[in-house]
Amino acid sequence: MxxxxxxxxxxxxxxxxxxxxxxxxxxxxxxxxxxxxxxxxLGQVEANAMTATEKxxxxxxxxxELEARVAEMHAAAAERSAIAVNxxxxxxxxxxxxxxxxxxxxxxxxxxxVLPDGRGLPAGSGNAFDGEExxxxxxxxxxxxxxxxxxxxPVLAGGFDTLGDKDPVKTVGSYWPHLSTVWDYVNRSMPxxxxxxxxxxxxxxxxxxxxxxxxxxxxxxxxxxxNLGTFEMPNxxxxxxxxxxxxxYAKWRTEPCMENCKEEVAVTMRSVFLVExxxxxxxxxxxxxxxxxxxxxxxxxxxxxxxxAAEKPREDAPAETPTEETEAAAATEPTDxxxxxxAAGEKVFKKCKACHxxxxxxxxxxxxxxxxxxxxxxxxxxxxxxxxAFQDALDAGRIWDEASLAGFLAKPKAYMKxxxxxxxxxxxxxxxxxxxxxxxxxxx
Amino acid sequence: xxxxxxxxxxxxxxxxxxxxxxxxAGAAAAQExxxxxxxxxxxxxxxxxxVDEVPYGMPxxxxxxxxxxxxxxxxxxxxSSINFTPIHALDGTITPQGCAFERHHSGAIEMRKxxxxxxxxxxxxxxxxxxxxxxxxxxxxxxxxxxxxxANTGMEWAGAxxxxxxxxxxxxxxxxxxxxxxxxxLKAAGADISPDKWVYVEGADASSNGRSIPMExxxxxxxxxxxxxxxxLRMEHGYPxxxxxxxxxxxxxxKWLRRIEITDMAVESREETSKYTDVLEDGTARxxxxxxxxxxxxxxxxxxxxxxxxxxxxxxxxxxxxxxxQINRVDVSKDGGISWETARLGKRGDTKALTRFYLDTxxxxxxxxxxxxxxxxxxYVQPTKEQLRTERGENSVYHNNCIQTWYVNAEGIAENVxxx
Numbered sequence: 061m062x063x064x065x066x067x068x069x070x071x072x073x074x075x076x077x078x079x080x081x082x083x084x085x086x087x088x089x090x091x092x093x094x095x096x097x098x099x100x101x102l103g104q105v106e107a108n109a110m111t112a113t114e115k116x117x118x119x120x121x122x123x124x125e126l127e128a129r130v131a132e133m134h135a136a137a138a139e140r141s142a143i144a145v146n147x148x149x150x151x152x153x154x155x156x157x158x159x160x161x162x163x164x165x166x167x168x169x170x171x172x173x174v175l176p177d178g179r180g181l182p183a184g185s186g187n188a189f190d191g192e193e194x195x196x197x198x199x200x201x202x203x204x205x206x207x208x209x210x211x212x213x214p215v216l217a218g219g220f221d222t223l224g225d226k227d228p229v230k231t232v233g234s235y236w237p238h239l240s241t242v243w244d245y246v247n248r249s250m251p252x253x254x255x256x257x258x259x260x261x262x263x264x265x266x267x268x269x270x271x272x273x274x275x276x277x278x279x280x281x282x283x284x285x286x287n288l289g290t291f292e293m294p295n296x297x298x299x300x301x302x303x304x305x306x307x308x309y310a311k312w313r314t315e316p317c318m319e320n321c322k323e324e325v326a327v328t329m330r331s332v333f334l335v336e337x338x339x340x341x342x343x344x345x346x347x348x349x350x351x352x353x354x355x356x357x358x359x360x361x362x363x364x365x366x367x368x369a370a371e372k373p374r375e376d377a378p379a380e381t382p383t384e385e386t387e388a389a390a391a392t393e394p395t396d397x398x399x400x401x402x403a404a405g406e407k408v409f410k411k412c413k414a415c416h417x418x419x420x421x422x423x424x425x426x427x428x429x430x431x432x433x434x435x436x437x438x439x440x441x442x443x444x445x446x447x448x449a450f451q452d453a454l455d456a457g458r459i460w461d462e463a464s465l466a467g468f469l470a471k472p473k474a475y476m477k478x479x480x481x482x483x484x485x486x487x488x489x490x491x492x493x494x495x496x497x498x499x500x501x502x503x504x
Numbered sequence: 505x506x507x508x509x510x511x512x513x514x515x516x517x518x519x520x521x522x523x524x525x526x527x528x529a530g531a532a533a534a535q536e537x538x539x540x541x542x543x544x545x546x547x548x549x550x551x552x553x554x555v556d557e558v559p560y561g562m563p564x565x566x567x568x569x570x571x572x573x574x575x576x577x578x579x580x581x582x583x584s585s586i587n588f589t590p591i592h593a594l595d596g597t598i599t600p601q602g603c604a605f606e607r608h609h610s611g612a613i614e615m616r617k618x619x620x621x622x623x624x625x626x627x628x629x630x631x632x633x634x635x636x637x638x639x640x641x642x643x644x645x646x647x648x649x650x651x652x653x654x655a656n657t658g659m660e661w662a663g664a665x666x667x668x669x670x671x672x673x674x675x676x677x678x679x680x681x682x683x684x685x686x687x688x689x690l691k692a693a694g695a696d697i698s699p700d701k702w703v704y705v706e707g708a709d710a711s712s713n714g715r716s717i718p719m720e721x722x723x724x725x726x727x728x729x730x731x732x733x734x735x736x737l738r739m740e741h742g743y744p745x746x747x748x749x750x751x752x753x754x755x756x757x758x759k760w761l762r763r764i765e766i767t768d769m770a771v772e773s774r775e776e777t778s779k780y781t782d783v784l785e786d787g788t789a790r791x792x793x794x795x796x797x798x799x800x801x802x803x804x805x806x807x808x809x810x811x812x813x814x815x816x817x818x819x820x821x822x823x824x825x826x827x828x829x830q831i832n833r834v835d836v837s838k839d840g841g842i843s844w845e846t847a848r849l850g851k852r853g854d855t856k857a858l859t860r861f862y863l864d865t866x867x868x869x870x871x872x873x874x875x876x877x878x879x880x881x882x883x884y885v886q887p888t889k890e891q892l893r894t895e896r897g898e899n900s901v902y903h904n905n906c907i908q909t910w911y912v913n914a915e916g917i918a919e920n921v922x923x924x
Contacts, residue, residue, distance in 0.1 A: 149643035152688035154629060158638050159692060162623050162631035170763050171625055173704065173714060176772045202580070212580035223787030226662070226898045235789075236778050245774040248712040252584070255610065255710040299781065302793045308895055313883040316835065318844045325840030325873060327911060329922040331667035335575075337808065343573045348667065355911060355921075356871060358839045363871045366914050413611070414583055425581055 174244040178289020181243065185284040186265025188272030192279075194262050195269045197473075198251045198482045201415065201426045207231075207273040210426065217273035223298070233274025237299055239291040242267050251482055253414030264288075325358040398497050405498025408491045411483070418502050427481060432503035434496075436460050449478035465499075466492045562602075570594070572603050575671060583611040584711075586653065588674030591801075591823065592808040596850065597678050597858040598648070601738045604677035607653055607754065609711030612740040615760060620744050622689075622728075626765035627701060629694025636744050639730060642684040642692075647727065647750070648857040650825045652676040652796045654753035654780050654902040660889070661898050664909075664920045669806040672908065672920060676825070678858035681748050683729030686722050686764070695766045697723060704771050705747055708762035715756045716770035717749065721794075725750045725856075728761065751827030751856040752794040753902070755780050785897025798886050799905035800824035800834050800861070800878035811916030815869030820847070824859045826880035831859040833879040838865075840873030840909060840923045841888070847876070872912040873923055889922065 174180040196205055202213035209215035219229025228235070232242055247263045249255050258266070268283040276294070277283075283291075330352055333345040356363035409418070415427035422429035428441040439446045439454035446454070453476070458464065468475045469492045471485045486492050563570065574587035589605040606612065617636040625631035653675035659665040660672055690697060703722040706714040717726065727748040730737060737743040742759025749756045755775055770776065770792075782790040802822040805811045811818055824831040831853040835844040845863065853859030861876070878886045887895075889906035910918040 147645075149645050149685065149688075152642065152691045154691060154694040156692045158641050159624075159632040159634040162625055162633045166623065166633065167625050167631055170623055170706075171765060173706070173765070173771050173773070175767065175769055177769075212577075223783055223789070224785070224899070228783050228787070228899050230778060230783070232778075238772050238777065241772055241774055241777050244771070248714075249610070249710065249774070252610070253710070255712065298787070299777075299789050299791045302790050302795075304790070304793065304795075304797070308797075308887075309882070309884060312885050312887055312891070314885060316844070316877060316879070316885045318835070320842065321844070322840070322842050324924075325842060326924045327873070327921045328924050329663040330911075331664045331807070331920040333666050335666050335668045335671060335807075337569065337573055337668070337670075339569060341571055341573060343575050343668075343671070345575060345577070345666065350919075352921075358842060358873055360839075360842055362839070366870065410611070414581065 172244075172248060174240045174247075176238040176240045176289070178240055178285065181240075181285040181288060182260045183285055184260035184264050185282050186261050186263070186268050187282050188265075188268045188277065188279040191265035191267070191269025191272070194265055198254075198258075198262075199266065201480050201482050202252060207270055213426070216270050220294070223295070231274065232270050233276060233294060235295050235298070237293055237296045239267070239271075239288055239293055242270060243288060253411065254482070254484060257484065320360060323359065327352045327355045327357075330355075401494050401497040402501055404490070405494035405496070408486065408495040409498055411486070412495070415481070415483075418499070430499060430502065433460050433499050434462075434465075434504040438464075447478050447480045449476050462496055465496055469495065567593075570603060572605055572674070573670060575666065584609050586655070586675060588670045589677050590670050591674050591676065591803050592669045592806050594803070595821065595860065597823070597860050598733060599677035599679055599858075601679065601732055601735070601741065604679065604738075604741065605653070605675050606740040607675070608709075608740070609713055610709050613709045613760060614739055615708065615744065617744045622745065622762060622764070624689055624693040624695070624764045624766075626704070626767055627696040628690075628766055632693045634689070636730070639684055639728060639745065642688050644682055644684050645727065646680060646682050647725075647748075648678065648680045648854045649748055649750045650676055650678040650796075650856065650858045651748075651754045651757055652799075652825070652827075654755060654793075654796070657799075657904040657906065657908070658901040660906065660908075661893075661900060661904055664922045667807045667920045669801055669803050669908075670808060673801045673803075673823075675754070676823075676858075678825075679732040680734070681727055681729040682731035682734075683727035683748060686726040686728055686747070687724075689728060689764065690722065690766070700768070702767045702770050704763075704765040704767050704773075705756075705758045705761060706763040706765070707742075707758045708760040713755070713758055713775055714771060714773045715758060715776055716767070716773070717756065721749070721752070749794075751796060751829075753780060753796055756794065780902060782896065782902050783899040785899060787899070793903055796825075796827035797903065797905045798824070798826035798828065798831070798878045798880040798884050800831075800876040800886055801908045802836070802874050802876050802910060805874065805912055805916065805918045806910055807918045807920055810918060811867065811912065814916070815867050818865060818867045820863040820865060820874065822847075822861055822876050824853070824861055824876065824878035825857065826878065826882075826884070827856060828880050828882045828884060830855045830881045831878055832881050834859075834861040835877045835879075836861075836863045837875040837877070838872040841875055841907070844877065867916075869914055871914055872910075873921070874910045874912055874918070875907050877907055 172180065195203075195207070199207075200210075202210055203216050204210050207216035208218070214231075215229060216232050219231040219234035222229045222234060236242060243263060246266055247256075247258060247260075250258070250266075264283045267288075268277065268281060271277045271281075271283070271291075272279055330350050331348050334348045336344040336346070338344060354367055356365045356367065358364070412427075412430075415425055416430050417423055417425055418430040422431050424441060424444045428444040428446075436459070437454060438458045438460055439450035464475075469486050472479055472481050472483055473485075486495065570590045570593040572587040572589055574582065574585060576582075579585040586607045587605055589599055590603055591599075594600075594603075620636040622634040622639065623631065624634075656675035657672055666672055686703070690703070695701075695703075697719055699719055701719045703717045703719060704714060705717060706712060727750075728745060729748045730745050732738075732741065737746055742757075742761070745761050747756070747758045747761050777791065780793075782793050784790065800822055802820060803809065804819070804821045820836055822834070822836075824834045831849070834847045834849070836847045837844045847861040847863040850860030850862060876886075886905060886907055892904065892906050909921050909923050911921040912918045
């Protein structure tokens with residue numbers, strides 16, 4: 061509709077031009093025939109202009125008609141969307157014959173969760189003295205020998221009196237309200253990468269060791285099915301049930317301010333990290349050194365000043381010198397015939413991934429990175445803190461080859477007594493061979 | 505600082521008006537004919553790619569930067585970690601599955617439908633086992649819901665941290681789910697559905713993530729879902745079956761759902777005690793804070809989406825959502841909350857789903873402090889960071905639904921900031 065007035069502009073302009081032209085020529089001394097000719101032309105121009113005006117009017121009328129028709133269609137669609145339709149799925153009752161009864165042994169296999177009062181615990185017991193050995197063996201790679209946490213892995217001990225801090229240290233001792241949760245979680249979800257492999261006694265012992273690390277029991281305290289559910293945790297009373305409805309919603313369900321809500325607004329903090337998003341994925345964070353002083357304050361009149369465009373610091377990025385690892389990481393094409401084995405090996409490697417990285421950019425995690433493993437001296441990856449066992453192997457110049465790798469992967473702790481690797485070994489036939497082929501594709 | 509000049513606002517506006525006029529003239533009157541128009545282009549002459557070249561299509565290569573991304577140093581291992589949806593580059597409300605954020609506690613697992621089993625036990629008349637095919641025989645529904653991690657925007661408790669809306673607000677996705685109401689499965693097993701009972705749900709992966717849901721919610725709108733946006737769930741979102749708990753924190757949306765147990769008390773599992781509880785200023789903590797309160801954020805402009813066209817007509821766009829219901833209003837401020845104008849909604853918001861908002865506006869080229877503020881149909885108004893901190897302190901990680909601020913400079917570049 062807003063376009064309608066514009067449509068007339070060319071038509072009106074045409075008439076004005078024609079009239080002007082007629083006036084100009086008539087005032088000169090031309091022959092009557094010429095004047096007649098010009099008058100005829102003027103008549104034509106005017107007729108054309110009239111036609112154009114009529115045409116434009118007709119076009120505008122048709123456009124308005126179309127717009128009205130579209131508006132009608134919108135209204136009709138709105139009306140249709142308001143028509144009631146059946147959106148309710150039929151209700152189900154107990155007479156439905158879908159699914160089959162679960163067998164008792166199936167329920168026993170899966171229903172292992174433990175309630176806060178201890179219901180669900182199996183028979184068994186353990187103490188911190190026994191627990192220490194199991195913990196160092198199976199848990200310390202991530203959680204540290206004293207449950208203090210390695211790298212970003214969870215800290216399990218200490219942190220008392222930090223809950224009121226901005227960065228509270230929430231450990232089993234300082235935060236967890238129920239001991240049942242510790243048993244349940246360790247039993248079902250730990251060790252990371254080998255969940256569900258602990259015996260009840262091992263679990264009781266690990267839980268006891270975690271309590272001991274938190275100075276909550278002595279090393280002779282015997283944790284059992286009978287005393288776990290009633291064990292009082294230091295922060296047991298530290299929780300309230302969601303009280304946002306009373307504390308917050310009541311206050312924040314109001315008509316919000318729209319005008320002059322504040323006198324002045326200042327930037328009090330700028331992004332700590334600038335984030336690059338490289339094409340290959342992921343992100344790179346760098347510290348942002350910009351200061352809030354560089355930015356204007358705001359009032360109802362707008363910003364206090366306009367900062368000059370900052371010259372973008374263009375540091376020449378140091379050319380990435382490919383490390384030995386990344387060069388090796390350019391996976392070589394598997395030779396014909398063993399492609400299947402490599403694929404199978406990749407699947408087996410999932411068991412290793414919790415602790416080991418491989419491929420381009422692989423870094424040390426709880427285990428060393430595994431690029432170019434074959435032919436490498438044992439215990440030789442820079443920056444990884446090896447167990448004494450692997451340091452000895454390094455000193456002795458022992459090499460990773462198919463035989464040593466097979467021996468180690470089948471029974472890590474038997475092959476390399478004292479290794480920190482908590483993995484219990486590849487048991488299935490062919491897994492060792494497959495994973496070895498897979499590892500080989502990342503260089504030798 | 506000494507390089508700064510301090511013109512009057514009027515002088516600045518004169519300058520920017522001239523700039524604007526110049527750029528408009530440039531756009532309106534091209535000096536030379538555009539060869540993209542006047543010259544025959546390859547794509548208008550040669551033939552293109554045939555059907556079936558790519559049996560399952562991926563986005564065109566020019567969009568390959570629109571991917572989920574992680575921040576490696578946030579977590580100890582990518583197997584127990586999180587990445588972020590590229591919400592800065594999306595429009596509308598539906599999140600494509602392939603770029604919807606991932607959160608795993610023990611990695612994503614590959615499970616065949618044939619190997620899928622779902623058990624219902626505990627306080628039921630008949631403990632049952634369902635196969636995948638059984639679930640598809642039950643009456644199913646379609647609903648669009650957002651799934652937001654309780655830790656979304658969590659870093660911002662400590663002030664402006666990561667410069668990008670993908671990283672500050674990207675632990676969210678919004679999909680159309682097809683699934684069976686949890687209510688139907690409970691009734692099929694003859695569950696005790698009295699209001700003091702709990703429904704404990706557990707996943708099949710090694711993390712064995714388990715959460716307790718109060719009976720009222722379990723009977724309301726929880727879905728046992730097997731399709732998202734029309735196709736099978738992706739592995740990373742729980743293929744073949746996940747739980748959908750509308751409006752409630754993402755951790756409860758158990759993936760690879762394998763067991764439902766009716767209990768007489770909350771299990772108080774690891775994820776509902778040591779994690780996903782909110783430490784307040786005095787060191788006590790709130791538990792069972794399941795609902796995601798109303799929240800909004802401007803996705804463009806934002807640090808990853810600068811204004812590139814200079815002063816003039818522009819679109820400020822963003823997302824709003826509430827775990828309590830529908831978004832019925834979003835206000836936008838360009839001056840850090842001194843004044844607000846009500847934005848337009850892309851379409852009427854679905855309940856507990858993302859709603860798109862737009863403010864079609866003229867940018868004068870002056871710096872802005874952009875903010876959005878959502879209101880839901882309970883009348884709840886999204887709080888400022890200040891209001892949240894006054895109420896809760898800064899000890900928590902979770903449930904930060906504060907108003908976010910972007911500083912946009914005269915070049916149109918946006919930065920994550922915190923304001924007074």
